[in-house]
Amino acid sequence: MTTALDAAITVDKLIVDRGRSRVLDEVSFTAAAGSVTGLLGPSGSGKTTLMRAIVGLQKIRSGTVSVLGLPAGTARLRYRVGYVTQDPSVFGDLTIQQNARYFAALYRTGQQAADQAVTDVGLADIKDRLVDTLSGGQHARVSLACALVARPSLLVLDEPTVGLDPVLRRDLWWQFHELAKAGTTVLISSHVMDEANRCQRLLLLREGKLLADDTPDGLRSKTGADNLEDAFLQLIVDAKVDA
C-alpha cells in the first residue's frame, strides 16, 4: 500500500461536471512517487480532465487533489509539475531550440537544461528548424522537450506517443522509466493497450468512473484474461452486471 507520505498524487472523491454532464464521478486513487502510472480509457472517458485537475487547470465540483503533498494548482507546484497536452502546444513560429530555451527560462532551469531536453527527445540535429516545418511526431517531441526542461518531480503526459513510429515510442518509454528511476513520478495517458504493459500501475477510466487501479499482472489474474485488452473488456462487463 502507498502511504500518504510517499504518494506523489492523491486524488480523493474527485467530481468534475461540465454543463449538466458529469465528466469525473468520485474518482479516487494514489500514485507512488517515482512510479510510472498509466491512465487508460477510450476517448471521452475523462482522462484529459483528470490530468488537468492534477495539474491544477481544471475547475472541480468537489473532492480533493493533492500533488507532492500540496493542493493541486498551488503556485509552488508550477515549478515541479511538467504537463504535456494532447495536442502539441508549442510555438510554431519559433525554432525547436528557441521553444525549449523559452520554457527553460520560465522554469529557471537554464539553457543547458533546454539543450539537454532537445537532445533527449532526439531532435538535437535539427534544433534550428522552425516547429511549423516539422512532422506531427517531431512536433509532439518538441512539446515533450518543453516539459522535460522543467526537470519536474511529476510529469503528466497526455497521449504523448500518438502517431510516433514504433522505435521512437520504445525509446520514449525507456526514457520515461529512466526518469522514474531518478525519482520523477510519471502519469501517462494512452488509449493503446499494448502501452499499458509498460506501466507499473494502471488506472482504467470509463465514462468518468475509475474501473480499476491495479498492476498489469494483477489485472490479468483478477479477470482471468490473457491480455489487457480482454481484461479491460471483462471489467466493463463486470461493471455493467454490478450496476
Added chain:
Amino acid sequence: MSIFITLNTIGRVLTQIRHDHRSVGLLLTVPSVLLALLRYVFNDRPDIFDHVGLQLLGIFPLMSMFFVASIAMLRERTQGTLERLLSTPMHKLDLLLGYGTAFGLVAVVQATITTAVAYLLLGLKAQGSVRIVVLIAIFAAILGASTGLLTSAFANTEFQALQFAPAVLVPQILLCGLIWPREEMLPGLRAVGNLLPMTYASGALVQVGTYPHLTATAWRDMVVVLAFAIGLLVTAAATLRRRTN
C-alpha cells in the same frame, strides 16, 4: 511577477514577429503609404493634411497594434500555449506585460519610420517637437496593444476577433476629433468621447500641432493614454483564468 520571465517573454514575442517577414514589412510600411495617399487626397490643402495627418501618426500605430495583439493572443489560446504557460511559474502579468512591451518596441520602429516619412517626404508641419510626436505615437501603440489583448479574451475565433476591430475602433475614430472638431459635437457624444482613450491620443497630437511648447493639456493627455494602457493590461490579466472547464 518576475522581470526575468517578462524579459524572456518580450524576447520570445519579438523573435516570433521577426520570423514573420511579411507582417514586419506590412507593419512598417503600410502607415507611411496611407499617409502618402492622404497627402495627395488633400493636395491643395496642406493645412488639412497637417491637422489630420498628425493625428493619424498616433491613430495608425494604435490600430495596427490592436490587430497584431488581439490575433497574437488569440493564437496563443487556440494553439494551447496559453493554457500551457499558465501551468508554468509564469505570472499572468508577465505574459501581458511581455506582449505590451514587445509591441511597444515594434511601435518605436514603426512610429519613427512613419513620422520621418511624414515630415521629410510628405512635408507635414507641426508647431511642436517631433520627438513628442513619436513619443505619443508609441504610447498610442501600447494603448492599441492593451486594447487588443483585452478584447481577444472575448473572442473564441479569429473571425470574432476581427469583428471586434470595427466595434472597438470605429466609434473612437468618429468621436476623437479626427473627422470633426469635438467642440462642435452634441454634448452627449462629446461626453462619450471623453471616456474613450483614443480621444486623448489624438488630443495630445493636436496640442503638439498647435503650440510650439509642450502644454499642460498635452502632458495630461499623454498620462491619460498611458494610464488607460496599463489599466487595460491589468484588466486583461484579471480576465485570464488558470482554472477553466
